[in-house]
Amino acid sequence: MVETVVPQADTDVLDLGAVLRALADEHRRAVMIELAADRSDGERTCHSFNLPVSKQTRTYHFRTLRDAGLICETNYGNKKGVRLRRAEIDRRFPGLLDLLAAEFSQVNPAS
Amino acid sequence: MVETVVPQADTDVLDLGAVLRALADEHRRAVMIELAADRSDGERTCHSFNLPVSKQTRTYHFRTLRDAGLICETNYGNKKGVRLRRAEIDRRFPGLLDLLAAEFSQVNPAS
DNA sequence: CAACAGGTACGTCCAATGTCGTACCTCAGT
DNA sequence: ACTGAGGTACGACATTGGACGTACCTGTTG
Numbered sequence: 001m002v003e004t005v006v007p008q009a010d011t012d013v014l015d016l017g018a019v020l021r022a023l024a025d026e027h028r029r030a031v032m033i034e035l036a037a038d039r040s041d042g043e044r045t046c047h048s049f050n051l052p053v054s055k056q057t058r059t060y061h062f063r064t065l066r067d068a069g070l071i072c073e074t075n076y077g078n079k080k081g082v083r084l085r086r087a088e089i090d091r092r093f094p095g096l097l098d099l100l101a102a103e104f105s106q107v108n109p110a111s
Numbered sequence: 112m113v114e115t116v117v118p119q120a121d122t123d124v125l126d127l128g129a130v131l132r133a134l135a136d137e138h139r140r141a142v143m144i145e146l147a148a149d150r151s152d153g154e155r156t157c158h159s160f161n162l163p164v165s166k167q168t169r170t171y172h173f174r175t176l177r178d179a180g181l182i183c184e185t186n187y188g189n190k191k192g193v194r195l196r197r198a199e200i201d202r203r204f205p206g207l208l209d210l211l212a213a214e215f216s217q218v219n220p221a222s
Numbered sequence: 223c224a225a226c227a228g229g230t231a232c233g234t235c236c237a238a239t240g241t242c243g244t245a246c247c248t249c250a251g252t
Numbered sequence: 253a254c255t256g257a258g259g260t261a262c263g264a265c266a267t268t269g270g271a272c273g274t275a276c277c278t279g280t281t282g
Contacts, residue, residue, distance in 0.1 A: 016210075078257070094210075188278045190228055
């Protein structure tokens, strides 16, 4: 089986509107905060985020994040990898990920 | 007639969710981008932003911005002043206003 | 005072959004 | 080959959000 990188956002340039709409949702924001706070930028399973929603809804939210250009997904067939597009985001919106990462410490004081 | 400062956000601390939801809307974002780009932080009339909506809708949007803690409004009876809460925002979300200001140059290349 | 402009309150309306059920797919493990 | 877990597609549904009509208020200006 060949893993395939899911096609990224149609727009090669990140759109602030799409990004902010993506971040406006609590669950998607939680995902982005975790990703932003992890400086190792390792690949995560999208199952590894403990989102309190059904898997259909999870698919929907990750699709939204991908469409906004915030993450890139790798399809392994029966599971999916998620990586933060840190370089692209930092280039277009410097400071945005720092803001989110700061929010992580805000919510997780003991880490 | 005494001008009265409209009571600010109920929550004394800015909430990232509320802020991002406020910024997710195109019109409110346009207002915030203008305010963030004007380093003089002068008071504006909320009529001075050329929002292509009715005045009822305008009231709604400025109320949303105020509730999110992003602006503070002064009531002059028959018109209303708007000021950016730059200090509070910078303290809680450093870099956010820079991001918005950068978007201003993006949209207004000739200024 | 009368007319007018800016603003608010309340209700209504429509489109967008988040949620899930059902059905189906893909791979890993037994 | 079967089963189970993760994932997607499509459709349905309820809620939310942005928009406006109508009515009303407050100052300014003539």
